[in-house]
Amino acid sequence: MRLGRARSVGLIGLEATLVDVEVSVGGGLPRTVLVGLPDAALHEARDRCRAAVASAGFGWPEHLVTINLSPASLPKAGTHFDVAIIAAVLAANGAVPSGLLADSVLLGEVGLDGGVRPVRGVLPAVLAAVREGIGHAIVPAQQVREARLVDGARVHGIASLADLAAVLAGQSIPEAATVQPPVRRERVADLIDVAGQLEARWALEVAAAGAHHVHFLGPPGVGKTLLAERLPGILPDLSTADALEVAAIRSLVGLPDVGELPRRPPYAAPHHSASVASITGGGSQIARPGAISLAHRGVLFLDEAPEFSPRALEALRTPLELGRIELARARALTSYPARFQLVLASNPCPCGQAGTPGGVCTCPPMAVRRYAARLSGPILDRIDIAQRLRPMTRAYLRAAGSAGEPSAAIAGRVVEARRRQVHRLREWGWSTNAEVPGPVLRRKLPPPEGVELLDEAVSRGQLSARGVDKVVRLAWSIADLAGAARPRPSDVRTALAMRRGDDAVEVRGG
Ligand SMILES: [Zn+2]
Structure with missing residues (x-):
């Protein structure tokens, strides 16, 4: 039995709670089980994550994979847990080092092509993480600027699972690669x-x-x-x-x-x-x-x-x-x-x-x-x-x-x-x-x-x-x-x- 852990954030409105993503690999027939009060969108994470991992060129474990989101009593909604789930699976599989994961929150949805997509609630999630003393935030590349509105965390933008692996291996992603949408300034009517x-x-x-x-x-x-x-x-x-x-x-x-x-x-x-x-x-x-x-x-x-x-x-x-x-x-x-x-x-x-x-x-x-x-x-x-x-x-x-x-x-x-x-x-x-x-x-x-x-x-x-x-x-x-x-x-x-x-x-x- 091999274990991997990563952290994300559960949001009920603006109230944010750190969520531990624990993955165990081994024993039993090859299948993937997700537990811990997920909603429908999160339930689909299982299939989305498997497909993304495969197309990014990492293997999904050919064993029983159990993904547990805790605290179990907290209702969890949305698609932003994908990146944390994948990081925990890759760590359990030994595909990425787990050092940085202990001090990070991970947010982001994955596409079937292994790309990382923007999600709602990055700002309140990173605020909560900093409040809990977490030092790193790994977020979709397009939301780096949003995450950086919060003082106190080192923000890493990732556009793909390859970027995720690079960040976890301690490599820095060139800033130019993390494309930022232009800031839309609202015209204030006079x-x-x-x-x-x-x-x-x-x-x-x-x-x-x-x-x-x-x-x-x-x-x-x-x-x-x-x-x-x-x-x-x-x-x-x-x-x-x-x-x-x-x-x-x-x-x-x-x-x-x-x-x-x-x-x-x-x-x-x-x-x-x-x-x-x-x-x-x-x-x-x-x-x-x-x-x-x-x-x-x-x-x-x-x-x-x-x-x-x-x-x-x-x-x-x-x-x-x-x-x-x-x-x-x-x-x-x-x-x-x-x-x-x-x-x-x-x-x-x-x-x-x-x-x-x-x-x-x-x-x-x-x-x-x-x-x-x-x-x-x-x-x-x-x-x-x-x-x-x-x-x-x-x-x-x-x-x-x-x-x-x-x-x-x-x-x-x-x-x-x-x-x-x-x-x-x-x-x-x-x-x-x-x-x-x-x-x-x-x-x-x-x-x-x-x-x-x-x-x-x-x-x-x-x-x-x-x-x-x-x-x-x-x-x-x-x-x-x-x-x-x-x-x-x-x-x-x-x-x-x-x-x-x-x-x-x-x-x-x-
Ligand atoms: Zn009238």
Whole structure:
């Protein structure tokens, strides 16, 4: 009986566990057995690995080969165990030295031609390996750069099983041989492209400053999507820890451009016809991350929000509260981070023309009410800014000039406003105005000047009691942008105006 060992990583969501691949060769009739909770894809590894080993010119043992993946209780999924299985078989067979295997994790799927293919989740897997003190990561050649985002491991890229044998024999693979796909840099949309809409641009700036959720209301074509897309461009850069988290989620869904740490907050905009699973995450065996996790530390934009299914909107509730989502599926309970800034856009009515100067709404009144009501309740409760947008006339645009301020200038003010918040809120550990709970807002922070404006608004029925806290949070963000020590009456008035559109919707919807 001969033994070989190698290590890989099992992933349940972002949670990574080292998996030992043990191979014993000898005794019994020649066949290959795979044990240790494999899924269907992993079960096929047996045949895939045999074929790859044969075409690479190594022999598969003509004995009973038992492959055991442990811990046995951990459900294992995916095709990335192939390379570790082959390394353990070759080591058991004496075809490769086993020295380096004791201090390595191996990741990669093999093709029938003996080539090594990219797999999902290299980044979280290598992060886990480094945490466990492993010194080497052997990964598909195309994913070297992704693995190198993690400090602390020596990364070896392999394009074939011949490369694997060379690495294990202590030879270095020339870097030129490990072909890297070009890094795809996303173009960050700039607010300079948005003509007019000064109020809405200002609302977006305040939203960025205090991490407030926004609702843009207006007829089709006024620029709601243009504005939402430009929110990530005025948010502060991601910290290294946040960027690694964002990159790990992208790695897990197999996005091809995990080549450098993303510094811009991500942006996800699922279509209203998207399934609940694609929005929140899902899948039959072990859940995959959805749009809300791809928007983690960034922006989730729901265009035509009332058209989303009530189930999809309802499913946003827990992540909006907790910043994560738990998904129970057949083989495992998976938890993904999902702390995003929500931007909703909605038309005033199904046809989009209600309340638009010169527009003729053709919707029955009942349909208009139903449409608005679809957004009421838990989701609107979370929205701080409701900003109405109106169509810009040509004359207005000529007068205002077509170009607005560039995003970089706004981002500079946002960073400064965030710095003030971190400083003010440090004793509680919060970093944005949006996070401050009502009681702290009312009792611990100095009251805004002109707070009586809010009492008036409440007594006139223009503002709900719950709305008061929201207006105060907004007023703080406006004051932070202005560098004021506390909100001034004009800040409170502006905040009140930003809040009111939403109350109007609630009244109509209720
Ligand atoms: Zn209409």
